[in-house]
Each structure stands twice: as structure tokens, then as C-alpha cells.
Amino acid sequence: MSSEWIEHAEARLAEAGYRRGGARRAVIELLAAGHCAMTAAEIEERLRESGRRVGRASVYRTLEQLDALNLVTRLDVGQGTARYEVALPSGDHHHHLVCDRCGRVEPFEDPELEATIERISRRVTAFHVGEHDVVLHGECARCAG
Amino acid sequence: MSSEWIEHAEARLAEAGYRRGGARRAVIELLAAGHCAMTAAEIEERLRESGRRVGRASVYRTLEQLDALNLVTRLDVGQGTARYEVALPSGDHHHHLVCDRCGRVEPFEDPELEATIERISRRVTAFHVGEHDVVLHGECARCAG
DNA sequence: ATCTTTGCAAAATGTTTGCATTGGT
């Protein structure tokens, strides 16, 4: 899948002076395999299911480190829990649809949206804009019945 | 300021079967006076400063009720604390610039952005899209130095 | 050998809930 991203992430971590470690590696591999934003709890649970038990603190610490190096994107969709997903070095990214009923999160892409936000980001002078998030709230087909 | 919104909110609450109450009224008035999204803690603090002491639980309960009636919009900008702001009945709204350093939040508007999101919302069939949030992360002029 | 990473448990933070009391109708 995005095994290239794994290499990329490990390289950046090494550059930044981090040593290797099993827990962090496991989190990185899981993130690379996942399709969309996961919560810390989901990561911990899925690792335990797969037999690779990782301490909760290590999950959070790893996510914090990856976020600081812009290797993952942190996303807040409003359920009180942060979600994280791989940030590709190409800068390519998507945004999210969130079902406010069941919490389901799905990605979507739109080039025009990106262009519009780019334009706004340049226009704004009071802020030096970096990342951006667009979240569309609603009901997924399943919940809408 | 948006004293019309206060009327509007009170009317909707009455319709929904709520009785009146001093704590809720105080929160509503503060929200109407505020310019941009406030956290529950900020609301509680500002009410205490103004001499109107309101229990924390009442702040949260009021915000929850207002959100359920779409009288306020809940916003998550990533610092682990939710923010709330008045939702005008006209549907008019703005989005937010967030300083990831100091937590400062500022509003911005862009008609083209709204139009683009409208189009996407209609295009998406797997979800019934309602609200949306756009958050531009970055550094404010003060923090960027 | 040294210094990081890890895991556990405890603390900190933000939010919700239970319950007795106050207050609106």
C-alpha cells in the first residue's frame, strides 16, 4: 500500500534524531495500512487484535511525533476524539464526510475546493496559513435509513 | 448586537418545551454578544467576571440544547476543546483561522468557498450533508513574529 | 555504556451525569 510512506516516515524520524522502536514502528505500519483517519483508541485496539500489544502512551507519543514532523495529519471531527491519518509527501490529501449519528468518517476529494482554499490562504495576511481541514457533517446512507 | 438572535433562540426553546431559566439566559446573552467561537471554559469565566456566576454543568447543558436546536454551531479546532458560536437563522456563516501556537481563533468569509462546498454537498450521494466546517491552521502574525 | 523508547500507573483536562435544591408555570 503506502509502504513508501513508511520508508519516508522512518527516514524523517532518523533525521530528526529519533532512535528506532517497536511500538512506534507498529503504529506507523498500521497507519500506512489504514485507509482513513483513525483514533488513538482504534489504533491501540487494532494493534492488540493483531497480536502486537502497544501501550496507550506510546500510541499517543508516536502520533504526536509524527504530527510534529508533518508525517500525519490530525483531524478533529467533533466527537471529542482526535483522528490521525497518513500525510503523503506529495501534499495530496482529501477531506472528510462525518456522520454525526454513528461517527462514520469517509474521505472525499475535490480539486476546485483545494484551489479555492489555496487562493484564500494566500489572501489572508493576518495569518501564515499551513494545513487546512474541511469537514462536511451529515448523515450517512445507513443512518438516514 | 444580534439581539434578534436572542429572541429567536428563546422562541425556539419555548416551542421545544423548555422553561425559562437564568443560567441559560445568561449563556445565550453572552453568546449573542460574542464575536466568535467561545469554549465552555471561556463562557463560564466571562460570566463569572461579569458577576453572573453560572454552574459549569449549566453551561454545557445549555450549549448542548442550543446545538440540538441548531441555534449554535459547534466547532472543533483541534485543541481538545469544543467551541460554540451563534448560528444565524439566515444560514449566513463564516469559517475559521486557527493559530496552532497560541490557540487564537479568527473568522473569515468567502462566497466562492461556500458555493464550492454547496456543489460538493449536492454531489455526494452516500451522505446527506448538513453543516460544514472549514478550518485553516497556521500561525497568527503575533506568533509568527 | 549511554541515552531513548516503552509500558504502566497516576495525573491532568474536558465533558457528562446523579441528585438535592431552586425556580418557573
Next chain:
DNA sequence: ACCAATGCAAACATTTTGCAAAGAT
């Protein structure tokens, strides 16, 4: 009088931190 709104404290959920043990270089 009735029942909802309020405030307090306790419960709860998520995230962060302190520290000893294991692991990487």
C-alpha cells in the same frame, strides 16, 4: 403543586506525564 432548570460533586473519557525497565546505538 408540579416539574423543569440549576449547581454541586462525582463520574467519565481522552490525553498527558512521571518513572522504572527494556531496548537501540
